[in-house]
Amino acid sequence: MKILVTVKEVAEAADDFEIEGTDIGEQYLEYDLNEWDDYAIEAAVQLSETYGDIEVVSATIGPERSEETIRMALAKGVDRAIRVWDDDIAAADLDVAAKTRLFAAVVDEEEPDLVLSGVQAADDGFGATGVSVADEIGFDWAAVVNHLDTEDDLSTAHVHRELEGGIEELTDVDLPAVLTIQTGLNEPRYASLRGIRQAQSKEIAAFGLADLGLDADAVDSPISRTGMYEPETESDATYFDGAADEQAAQLADVLREKGVVSE
Amino acid sequence: MLDYVGLEADLSAEEKLIRDTAREFVAEEVAPDIADHYEAGTFPTDIISEMGELGFYAPNLEGYGSPNVSERAYGLLMQELEACDSGLRSMASVQGALVMYPIHAFGSEAQKEEWLPALGQGEAVGCFGLTEPEHGSNPSGMETRAERDSAEGTSADPSEVVASEDADGFVLNGEKTWITNSPIADVAVVWAKLTSDDGSPVRGFLVETDRDGVETPKIEDKLSMRASVTGGIVLDDVRVPEENILPDVTGMKGPLSCLTQARYGIAWGAVGAARDCFETAREYQTDREQFGGPIARFQIQQEKFAEMATQITLAQLLAYRLADLKERGDLRPQQVSMAKRNNVRMARDQARVAREMLGGNGITTDYSPMRHLSNLETVYTYEGTHDIHSLILGEDLTGLSAFS
Numbered sequence: 302m303k304i305l306v307t308v309k310e311v312a313e314a315a316d317d318f319e320i321e322g323t324d325i326g327e328q329y330l331e332y333d334l335n336e337w338d339d340y341a342i343e344a345a346v347q348l349s350e351t352y353g354d355i356e357v358v359s360a361t362i363g364p365e366r367s368e369e370t371i372r373m374a375l376a377k378g379v380d381r382a383i384r385v386w387d388d389d390i391a392a393a394d395l396d397v398a399a400k401t402r403l404f405a406a407v408v409d410e411e412e413p414d415l416v417l418s419g420v421q422a423a424d425d426g427f428g429a430t431g432v433s434v435a436d437e438i439g440f441d442w443a444a445v446v447n448h449l450d451t452e453d454d455l456s457t458a459h460v461h462r463e464l465e466g467g468i469e470e471l472t473d474v475d476l477p478a479v480l481t482i483q484t485g486l487n488e489p490r491y492a493s494l495r496g497i498r499q500a501q502s503k504e505i506a507a508f509g510l511a512d513l514g515l516d517a518d519a520v521d522s523p524i525s526r527t528g529m530y531e532p533e534t535e536s537d538a539t540y541f542d543g544a545a546d547e548q549a550a551q552l553a554d555v556l557r558e559k560g561v562v563s564e
Numbered sequence: 565m566l567d568y569v570g571l572e573a574d575l576s577a578e579e580k581l582i583r584d585t586a587r588e589f590v591a592e593e594v595a596p597d598i599a600d601h602y603e604a605g606t607f608p609t610d611i612i613s614e615m616g617e618l619g620f621y622a623p624n625l626e627g628y629g630s631p632n633v634s635e636r637a638y639g640l641l642m643q644e645l646e647a648c649d650s651g652l653r654s655m656a657s658v659q660g661a662l663v664m665y666p667i668h669a670f671g672s673e674a675q676k677e678e679w680l681p682a683l684g685q686g687e688a689v690g691c692f693g694l695t696e697p698e699h700g701s702n703p704s705g706m707e708t709r710a711e712r713d714s715a716e717g718t719s720a721d722p723s724e725v726v727a728s729e730d731a732d733g734f735v736l737n738g739e740k741t742w743i744t745n746s747p748i749a750d751v752a753v754v755w756a757k758l759t760s761d762d763g764s765p766v767r768g769f770l771v772e773t774d775r776d777g778v779e780t781p782k783i784e785d786k787l788s789m790r791a792s793v794t795g796g797i798v799l800d801d802v803r804v805p806e807e808n809i810l811p812d813v814t815g816m817k818g819p820l821s822c823l824t825q826a827r828y829g830i831a832w833g834a835v836g837a838a839r840d841c842f843e844t845a846r847e848y849q850t851d852r853e854q855f856g857g858p859i860a861r862f863q864i865q866q867e868k869f870a871e872m873a874t875q876i877t878l879a880q881l882l883a884y885r886l887a888d889l890k891e892r893g894d895l896r897p898q899q900v901s902m903a904k905r906n907n908v909r910m911a912r913d914q915a916r917v918a919r920e921m922l923g924g925n926g927i928t929t930d931y932s933p934m935r936h937l938s939n940l941e942t943v944y945t946y947e948g949t950h951d952i953h954s955l956i957l958g959e960d961l962t963g964l965s966a967f968s
Contacts, residue, residue: 372577373584491589494619494631494641497581 302352302455304345305413307404307431308359308374308382309335310367311424323526334370337419341482343489344449345417346378352455356380360407362400364391368505375500376492383407387509393520401433403520406513408438414455416479420445428481435479442479443472447486565647565839568877571884575636582637586644589618590652598649599929601791605784607651608791609748615656616686620645622660625668628680636887639832643883646833647840650939651792653833658744659683661825663690663753666768669821670813675770679751691749691780693740693771693797694819700742701952702967704816708738708756710769713803733805734758736769739798742946746780746795749773753810754797755819768810768818777802789942824897827947828890831903832883834911837940838876841911841918841933845872848922848931868921872914879907898960905953912940 310332318329342359349355359374359382361367371382385403393399408416416435421428435442447469448461455476462470463483474480492500510516539555541548556562567573575583593611601608615621619631624638646653664683667675682688699705713735736756746752752771757764773780779798786794810818846869849860859865882903889895915937919926927934944950955966 369577369580372581376581376585491618492581492585493617494582494585494623494633494637497578497585498631498633500581501578 302355302415303411303413304348304355304357304415304417305408305411306338306341306345306357306359306374306379307416307418307434308338308342308361308371309419309422310361310363310370311335311422313423320529320531323529325529332366332370334373335419335422335424337421337423337482337484338374339419339489340484340486341417341419342374342377342379343487344480344482345415346490347487348415348451348455349378349380358383358411358413360385360404360411362386362390362395362403371505372497372500373492375503375505376496377490378496379503381504381506383411383506383508385508385513387511389510389517390520393517394522394525395520396522396524397427397429397433399520399522400430401437402515403513404430404434405437406515406519407508408434410508410513414477415458416440416477418479418481420481420483431479431481438479440477440479441474442481443474444481445483446480447483449480449482449486566842566873566876567880568873569881571880575640576634579634579637579640582633583640583644585618586620586641587647589614590644590648594652595648598652598791599932599935602649602651602935603790603929605786605790607655607748607793612655612689613686616684619684620656620660621684621686622664622668625660625664625680628668628676629684630680634887635828635890636884639829639883639887642829642833643836643839645836647836649791649935650833650837650943651789653829653836654744654789654792657826657829657833658692659686659690661829662692662822663751665825666692666753666810666813666818666822667770670768670810670818671770672807672811674807675810679770683751688750689745689748691743691745691752691797692819692822693743693746693752693754694823695740695742697739697741701949703755703819704766706738706755706757706766708736708740708754708799709759709764710734710736710756710767711758712760733803734769734809736771736799736802736804739796741796742783743780743795743797745793746773746797747782747793749780752778752780752797753822754799765814766816766818767814769804770808770810771797771799771802771804773797775802775804786942788938790938820897823947824895824900827900827904828886828895830943830947831879831886831900831907834904834907834940834943835876835880835883837936837943838872838879838907838911838914841915841936842869842872842876844932845869845918845921848925852923865921868917872917875910875914879903879910882906898956901948901953901956901960904948905950905957908940908943909950912937912944915940 312330312332314325315329319326345357349357357379359379361371362385364386375382418431432442432444443460443462445463446460447463450459458474460472462472464470510519541551623631623633624635626632642653645656664680667679683690694703696706713733750773752773754769754771755766758767777800780795782795849865850858852859886903915933918933919937922931959965
């Protein structure tokens with residue numbers, strides 16, 4: 302059995318940054334493993350530890366720099382990694398559809414039984430790639446999974462999905478499937494020093510568009526970024542002083558005044 | 565953290581990951597509670613096995629489950645641990661450099677197999693018994709003694725047949741003090757004079773702390789290194805079997821070689837404590853406003869930043885050089901003495917400056933510098949006092965020993 306985990310290296314802006322053109326200046330950015338993907342990696346590695354005989358492969362779309370992040374995934378127990386990148390991809394504004402085509406091609410190549418992705422990426426936050434990939438490759442899927450159990454023969458995943466308003470949906474998904482993993486599903490491990498050492502000799506295979514049977518059209522996008530600005534933040538906070546009952550009375554007045562509650 | 569001349573940019577990918585993992589672990593699992601532990605005078609014992617699982621104890625050794633990382637990676641690890649608290653780094657130093665190292669270097673195959681994986685995983689805790697109440701800087705004057713013991717002498721009672729399996733063992737008597745972790749240790753590496761041998765040579769013994777006659781009283785009321793457990797080891801006719809002696813070392817070079825390993829880690833760790841002080845002061849001073857702006861804009865403060873950053877950078881360079889020498893096997897103990905002496909003094913001095921830069925807020929547990937400052941009083945004094953390292957260097961530089 303094989304699990305493919307899609308992993309993204311996300312940019313994090315410094316507290317004080319400047320916008321240059323349509324992006325945040327490179328000097329203000331630091332890169333790290335996407336938090337949601339960390340949970341997806343942990344889920345995959347735990348399945349592999351529970352069942353044995355499961356290969357965990359990570360797939361990343363990203364430049365050579367992202368190998369540092371990929372190594373962290375390898376140190377945590379991923380068996381090998383795939384990194385998709387070339388000049389055409391670097392020149393493109395990657396939208397969800399383009400990423401979907403790239404990952405779908407990786408799935409064709411690897412034929413995994415289960416694809417795990419983080420719910421969303423911490424930087425652009427589209428939250429769409431996992432489900433979009435499922436649609437493209439024709440797998441069943443479940444999004445925003447915060448609890449995962451599997452049948453002993455790994456034919457079915459019993460999942461809890463986090464919906465709006467604190468509601469959880471309990472669903473069974475037959476494999477092969479795509480699950481997008483929510484934070485809190487598990488407790489991601491720290492890489493051990495032994496794991497870090499072993500990661501240095503694990504394979505990171507570099508694939509370009511041609512290796513995946515694609516051409517530059519695959520990363521063509523009808524979407525382009527036209528501007529970037531920092532929204533004005535309006536501070537509209539009210540502080541209530543006094544003992545708890547006094548604060549509660551003041552809060553009640555405000556809620557009534559704003560029409561949140563009736564008299 | 566401050567890396568003014570970009571030393572960390574040249575680290576290998578593996579070393580960067582080790583640094584990042586240690587930093588993340590410390591920030592998430594230890595740092596949030598360390599001030600509370602400091603106040604309460606307790607060590608966060610729940611992280612002992614976690615640190616073991618991560619491979620934080622003697623990761624630079626070879627075999628027996630050790631990840632066998634570079635000396636620089638080991639140094640970086642010590643630096644990250646001590647950036648949190650000297651007590652945390654001390655835990656790893658003692659377990660790794662003072663307990664696992666001598667077993668690895670001087671132990672029998674059976675000792676290595678019994679203890680190294682368990683200590684490495686943090687399933688067992690070790691301590692190192694060298695210092696005595698009357699013998700601190702001059703450990704070779706130690707009074708703790710071991711004598712060869714024979715079965716005939718002790719098992720007069722025929723019901724003690726089991727004990728007679730310990731025939732040809734040793735009986736230990738004496739007292740050790742200032743022993744990091746002794747109250748929570750499962751095993752102590754005890755250095756004692758084997759008086760039944762010619763010349764009473766110093767030998768190392770593995771003494772399980774649950775043996776009859778062993779007590780490990782805790783030292784209370786420390787004003788420094790409070791998030792670290794310190795105690796004594798009292799040995800009252802403690803019988804250990806023959807197989808508990810470290811077979812491959814005789815004389816003071818046994819304990820002294822362990823100390824060289826530990827001091828190497830201290831030279832790195834002190835830089836971590838100083839960097840944490842620097843960053844805390846920088847964050848505070850760029851944020852804190854007086855007279856209509858951040859106090860870091862004042863020249864009198866900027867001079868402190870400049871000096872602090874320079875001293876930290878120089879100490880950091882020394883630590884990196886030591887790593888290269890150690891990696892290729894050329895590191896001399898005197899060079900480690902220089903680095904321990906310089907880097908701990910530097911950290912102690914800069915911690916005081918950082919505390920000062922935090923104004924009144926700096927005296928609370930909300931900020932790390934005063935905790936570091938107080939911890940560093942211990943680090944300045946243990947593992948060879950600052951002054952003793954001066955004399956080691958003095959002898960090395962002049963050929964004249966101040967000790968004799």
